[in-house]
Amino acid sequence: MPKTLRLDPDRLFPSDPETRACARTLYKIVADLPIVSPHGHVDPLILVENTPFADPAQLFLRYDHYVTRVLHAAGFGLGELGIPTLLGGDVADPREAWRIFCSNWLLFAGTASGYWLQHEFVDLFGITEHPCEDNADALYDQIIAALQTEAFRPRALFESFGIDVLATTDDPMDDLAAHAALRADPSFTGRVVPTFRPDNYLNPATPGWSDRVAALAAWNGTAAADYDGYLGALAGRRRYFVEHGAVSSDHGVTQPFAADLSHERAAQLFAEALAGRLDAEGARIFSGHMLLESARMSLEDGLVMTVHAGIVRNHDSGTFERFGPDTGHDIPVATSYVESLRPLLERYGNDPSLHLVLFAVDETVYSRELAPLAGYYPAVYIGAPWWFLDAPDAVLRFRAATTETAGFYRGSGFIDDTRAFLSIPARHDMSRRLDASFLARLVREGRIDRQSAEQIIYDLVAVVPRKVFKL
Amino acid sequence: MPKTLRLDPDRLFPSDPETRACARTLYKIVADLPIVSPHGHVDPLILVENTPFADPAQLFLRYDHYVTRVLHAAGFGLGELGIPTLLGGDVADPREAWRIFCSNWLLFAGTASGYWLQHEFVDLFGITEHPCEDNADALYDQIIAALQTEAFRPRALFESFGIDVLATTDDPMDDLAAHAALRADPSFTGRVVPTFRPDNYLNPATPGWSDRVAALAAWNGTAAADYDGYLGALAGRRRYFVEHGAVSSDHGVTQPFAADLSHERAAQLFAEALAGRLDAEGARIFSGHMLLESARMSLEDGLVMTVHAGIVRNHDSGTFERFGPDTGHDIPVATSYVESLRPLLERYGNDPSLHLVLFAVDETVYSRELAPLAGYYPAVYIGAPWWFLDAPDAVLRFRAATTETAGFYRGSGFIDDTRAFLSIPARHDMSRRLDASFLARLVREGRIDRQSAEQIIYDLVAVVPRKVFKL
């Protein structure tokens, strides 16, 4: 008989009864507050088109590389799990992929993905049994039936989830038609904002960079080889994003690195890059200069600047070639922000109108670098635990590692950073429970009084993300 | 009056009563299961010869550099502690060494060694007082009397400990006569398997490398300078080990590093090394290539591949010269696996028949590198907390750092990695208690249901190590 699946109303609260009672009280203050999601990867088209989600495999597996990587590690091929190859060919039967997932449910025990999925299964679909081989087909049918109902249409979920703001992540040359359509549609009242993600336009080492530079120039009416035109085009596209509601630009870099070049030197590297003569070190320096230039543009147009650093993307080249990016083998590495970002911080770090949010997957930087930097520079905010660290124990480690140096008001607020639309409420609920747990411990240890804790948890959920992301 | 020494039946369980009760229940499931020890350093001769252990000093101090290093730090010379110098000369009176140990028992409070020793003293010898200056001689006599009894002969202990499998660590040219003798002996029914440890044959920078290459060649009937013969000899010795029951090869490297050289380039470096013309960087690259070659051989002969990385051996050269290796001054350093092992993982990481177990003493890699790698590559398993990290709080940090990304089924299972034969039950018991404690917290926090926790703890002890080590 399959095991019972349920949600403990006290889940994630500390075990000590008195601390738990305090956590419960604190959680109640924020449990039902609207969701602010200032950075994520949901495709805005699902809200424009509002068509029902296809099936459980596509919904829970295909786009969630947190989930597929666990099954891949257990020996299943990505193809079996319903991920199409770039070479074309048949895609696995979603029902078969779903069976693999259900039969291996125990592998997700204790993982962040398992926690969110359990929340979604119980809370959204009323599932009461652990997925397993025996009930896989029944669960598939149950979920697919729900997905056909009006209540499970994307817009209905957006509303029932209580989402106040949802940010997407977009290519700088995207016409943002989906965002425009949503804003123009009187039947949709949610706020969906684009995010300017220019990495591929700033780093000459990315394949196709010169084509993208040419596209920028064409849009701008300048020559591709004109460095000032390039800067102007970037600033212009940023303005276009601002006009379409964007509040931030996002920078994904392997190592955080800023360089402060003269205009002449930068223009020279730009020319060499276009001529295909720039080596790896030159590309690194030019990219670093463009990070600094992005900060300068931020001070002009007000876009919040988020930096996601420390990930080696597409570690498994063979899989990347067959299945593309975001297939589960992006691996963190040691990161350092102190000397490498210094040129940017020395120039702009003392300006409170710049909001520079630094995200990390190397948790050693929390106490060593990010809290001390954010505890001094008014421009620096500590990004919420990201990616692999977006999980209960890791979040509590993050709070413990940063609060004693930087307090509660130098963080970004919770960021779900997900493309798994249905997981958004589970993730924000998790974060609120963990904030309640952390604060309750400090109350119980006599380090914060209860009244202050009540104010802090409200601020963490309702005030901080809006302030940091200028919402 | 000496303080009372006892074992708390609830030791290592969390303090919260409800969580503690759950931990107790989970622990009971595995408390008496047989011991699987797939990697360690017990000398097989003690089982072949089955002679009584000599005395407490030799048993608990001389071969346990965890213990002698603590006394060395307190200012006692290794000679005083009964460790013979390589230069010969008198060895200290074991009774004197034992007195030093007993008089300094408080130095072990809170250490892993202290925890295991307390377990052994109480559980095996029925000692009821803290060791101290006053009772040192009496304890010495009490232990030596016990060691003379039949019940304390190595084979009797092997049986009473409930050891199912015990792996030793052996030189590739070892004739494995001890293992053969044990298998041939109908009066000994335990399973003792050798482990292929080829570092000194793969790394041209180790003193005596060319002599060992010559020995390999002589055994193989090929010329020492023949690179293909060298590869063939290694493969042959691995087969010899497999025939004698080996299930794994073990690779101890300062930094984990794999290189993927052409056959021609590798042969050239091999020739330069034999000619004494290979510099440090060349030796590093050739060693890295041989790590990759070892993985290739693993795919052929099925040997599990364990990598123990991140230790600077013999930090104190003067002591090394006088007392040899394994005398307490091997010190961990920062380690990185992501880019450095990439050539190996890109080539073989997706093959589930390769079992590559990565051990670390730099705990920052748990959440940052090892869990993400093992959470994607089917070949990669996360080694249990090793060496300095094989201790209660460190083990719980390990679980917290890896589980949220990789779950419970990508670890190696517990490894005692010890040459201290009498400590084996204490170490496995510690691990089982900590697994129970970790799981109980997750149950209490509503993250895992109790039924799943019961299955997981059973799997962690009885299933996972057998699966990972192909036992």
Place this chain on the structure above:
Amino acid sequence: MPKTLRLDPDRLFPSDPETRACARTLYKIVADLPIVSPHGHVDPLILVENTPFADPAQLFLRYDHYVTRVLHAAGFGLGELGIPTLLGGDVADPREAWRIFCSNWLLFAGTASGYWLQHEFVDLFGITEHPCEDNADALYDQIIAALQTEAFRPRALFESFGIDVLATTDDPMDDLAAHAALRADPSFTGRVVPTFRPDNYLNPATPGWSDRVAALAAWNGTAAADYDGYLGALAGRRRYFVEHGAVSSDHGVTQPFAADLSHERAAQLFAEALAGRLDAEGARIFSGHMLLESARMSLEDGLVMTVHAGIVRNHDSGTFERFGPDTGHDIPVATSYVESLRPLLERYGNDPSLHLVLFAVDETVYSRELAPLAGYYPAVYIGAPWWFLDAPDAVLRFRAATTETAGFYRGSGFIDDTRAFLSIPARHDMSRRLDASFLARLVREGRIDRQSAEQIIYDLVAVVPRKVFKL
């Protein structure tokens, strides 16, 4: 209405009732023991002159960059907070600075500074309300009135704080007149000892190094260019410090690094440095050699050697130019001690008469490097959690990371390292509570018996710091 400010008598104790009761018992053993402060930055002149402290802003903000950096991060300029610029000009009204601080009290919730300030406000000044905008002026008046009383004179506080020993930090050429005056004054019975801090005399890369070398030479009656004279002068100044009561020399370096040069090579680098021809790498090597020479001198004159490593000083150059050092933007970086200190440890690490205390702000080195080094070398002691890590959760992480390898007797004992005189009792009390909490958990988990825990906590407070600092 402002929130009530109070001190929980059970603050910092674990939440589980049984563990908490044990912690309370352990804490009582040490709660009222005298304070031993073997490293800090209090100005001895405040004790010589014994004049009342000026006002709350100067007392709590101006000299405490832990506090001003939090307000700076919130967007307030250092000038607004009452810090004078090096360029001269008006200093902000202290009452205005105090208002900013009180209005932003919530920013300190959960921080170490907030914890200490709360202790001081309640315990020293009897404040019963959270500071806020409304009560800022009243609190200012209340504190300033107290500061005028005899009980708040520096010497009276020194006595009521129960300070047994207080170390200051001093320039090698300081005449130590303040220390001499205190020792000569029969009305002051406290022990205040200087500390030899020679960084600026050892590192040719520090501005003004050659002038300081010249000053040393002039004092010594040798030529500035005489390397042996330079060594002799340093040894002479160390003796001068010893004669004035010093027990330690302190070495603040960005990276811990020792080099073992020949006398000839060192003399050559010294000459090049004086001639302004030494590059950065040469300066690094010469400094490393002088660290080793300092250890050699320590063996002669008995000074304990403390190394504070891993901080990039004055990260924000613009602020440094306007406001000077110690203004909140010293930022930690990753540090490594294993290979970099090896030359020193190989030479002197086995001599128990050398006391080398290694402090870190990169907490990854606790379990990886410092505990293993101090768990072997008799000369090495693990510095107490320093700077950003001198906070409740960080201290418990430190204990958990080091104890299992090195036990309780290889640490330095608590170091307050503060220039905030009034915070000394709060800091030592915090440390004692945390030791009680950590030990109580180990008692409750059956890892240490209560009697041993009672002895250990007494030793940690009363014995260890005196032994390590030869007091």
